[in-house]
Amino acid sequence: MNIMIRFKTLSLLLLIIITSFISGGCNDENTIQPKPQPLVLQGQAYTFDSENGTIWNGAQEIGVFLIDFDKKTIIEEYANLKYFADNRTSSGYFVPEGEPVYLKEQQKVNAIAYYPYKDINTLTNNSGSQYLYRLDLSNQKNLKPDAFLYADNAKELSSTNYKATLELRPVLSMVKLTFTQSAGISEDRLKKMTLKLKGMPSKADFDLLLGDFISTTKEDNEIVIDVKDDLTANIILYPSALAENATLEVTIPAEGNEKEIITSWSLNNVISEIEENTQYFILAKISAEGITGELTGKSLIYIQDWNTDEDINGNANPDKPQSVNLATNGDFEELTSISVSNSVPTSAKVWYGLKNNDNFLADIYKDSKQGNVAHMKCSNSLTWYKNYIGHTMANAKSKSYRLKFKASTLESTKQANMQVYIRINKADNYFFVLKDADQTKACAAQVISLSKEWTEYTIDFDFTQQVNTIWGSGIIISSTTEEDLKNFYVAFVAQNADVDYYLDDITLEELN
Structure with missing residues (x-):
């Protein structure tokens, strides 16, 4: 009897344990089931x-x-x-x-x-x-x-x-144009131009599934483009085949005895294919004969600030390509000396001193503020084409460049004028023209007055034009050639005797 009761009790206990185990297992399984998650x-x-x-x-x-x-x-x-x-x-x-x-x-x-x-x-x-x-x-x-x-x-x-x-x-693309004039067209007259874009549809549909554009208008329409006072213009384009026939039409109004100029130029002269989300930089030179253009760079477009409701379209900024500095070792930190001679070096990327006689000195000086700097001093026999520190350069583009440098006389309070020009290294006297200068007057060089304080200076040059003299008479302006852009030098000319001139941080970069 007792044995039978114990057996029934044990059986019931086992059943409870098994049931509890099964029940517990099911509950554990339910708890690990993942909950649906939204996108x-x-x-x-x-x-x-x-x-x-x-x-x-x-x-x-x-x-x-x-x-x-x-x-x-x-x-x-x-x-x-x-x-x-x-x-x-x-x-x-x-x-x-x-x-x-x-x-x-x-x-x-x-x-x-x-x-x-x-x-x-x-x-x-x-x-x-x-x-x-x-x-x-x-x-x-x-x-x-x-x-x-x-x-x-x-x-x-x-x-x-x-x-x-x-x-x-971004899907759209942009062309940033910079216009320059040639001889015979003044800048004031050029600023009166009207610019139209032809050959590209004004309207297009973007297929959201395929991720591509479909033209909806004919290409014989024209789009008026605003030209800013600095002679630049931005043109928004559809990418790919929609812009393959895009053409610029420029109209310059008649002025005095000059007739109206109407000329066209195709973008595919310099851009084989418009890529999406890409900005192109073009330098366009206008003359009575037509337009010539050069692609000076391209870059992606980035979006900087999307965090204000006031500017719901965002703030797209061109990611400009880094300018190429044609001046080498312009901080002079890697130089220990400057060679002085009677002639311009034949090699590019050389700092040198050109003397008129043995009373001219050019060397590297260690300044407490600037570090290594270039130094020159002349006792007598001053002339515009000697007694200077120069730097040979090569392979520029047909566009505008900015020369930037720092200069000082350090402790000296004497009058210290310095003449600066960029001369084309060929026979006779030819110089790149000062940008926006009055071309009826001397337009090859600029004179600055130095002080004992380190001061930064900038001088802009137009490498699309050359002038045949440094003086103000007998001026002839002409277009530069490819050969002219291959070999030239900048000169920092001492114009006062017995004065110490100091130079540093010299760069020559493209103007966008």
Whole structure:
């Protein structure tokens, strides 16, 4: 009897233990089941190939489309979802206007996004396979290259891979023109020009699914471009084939006995293909015979500040290519001496002293403030073409350059004038012209007065023109040639005897 009771009790206990174990196992399994997670989107504004972006937190609105990963078609229920940049934190998260998106198990999608948001009814030709965003570049006065942004980098999102950062980047491109005049056309007259862009559609649709433009207008239209007082102009362009026939038409009004000038020039003379999110720098020289242009650089466009509602279109800044400094060792830190002779060195990138007689001194001096600096002193026999410190240079471009340098007499309070010019190293006397100088007067050199304080000076030169004399009479201005730009030197000429001249931090860089 007792044995039977103990057996039943043990059996019941085992049943309870087993039941508890099974029940506990089921509860553990329920607790580790993942909860459904909504689609999480962050947004940053990127340059075309940057690894780092700018956080958005100005409540900007973007449109988002989800695309079936396998079928490559837009999912209608997830077409043109509106998201807001979070203006409460600096997290960069986008907040959906409606309910969060929960992706189904086994569902995979790609996400594309654009800015600024448009209502789905304004996306032309919208259907299950095509949504088109209309852009109009006809009014360029206040247009920026970041007027439209696009991202298609978010791939294979799912219920487990539900986070993505949208790398929104500019799609449009820009040409920055700098105009210069040739002999016979004054700068004042050039400032009265009108500029038109022809051969490019003013309107185009951007296919949000394909990520490409579709022309919507004929190419025989014209777009008026504003030319600023500094003779520069910015032109916003569609990339790729839409701009392949883009042509500039310049009209310069008649003035006095000069007739009206109308001339055209194709951008594809210097740009074979307009790339998206790219800025091109072009120097255009205008004469009565036409326009000649040179591509002086290109760069990506970056977005600097998206964090204010007042500037909802952002602040696109050209990422200008770093200027090339044609002056070598202009800080003199790597030099221990300056060679003095009676002739200009034949090699480029050489600092030298050119003497008129043995009373001229040029050397390196150790200054307590500047470090190594160039020093010269002349006792007598002053002349414009000798008694100077010079530097040979090569391979400039046909554009404007800025010479920048520091100069001082240190402790001396004597009068110390210094003449500065850039001479083309060829037969006879030819110099690059001072930029914006009165060409009816001496326009080859500039004279500055030094003091004992270190002072920075800048002198601008027009390398598209040359003048045949340093004096104010017999002036003949002509265009420079490719050979002229290959070999030249800058001269810092002492104009007062028995004065110590000191130079440092000398650069010669392109003017954009």
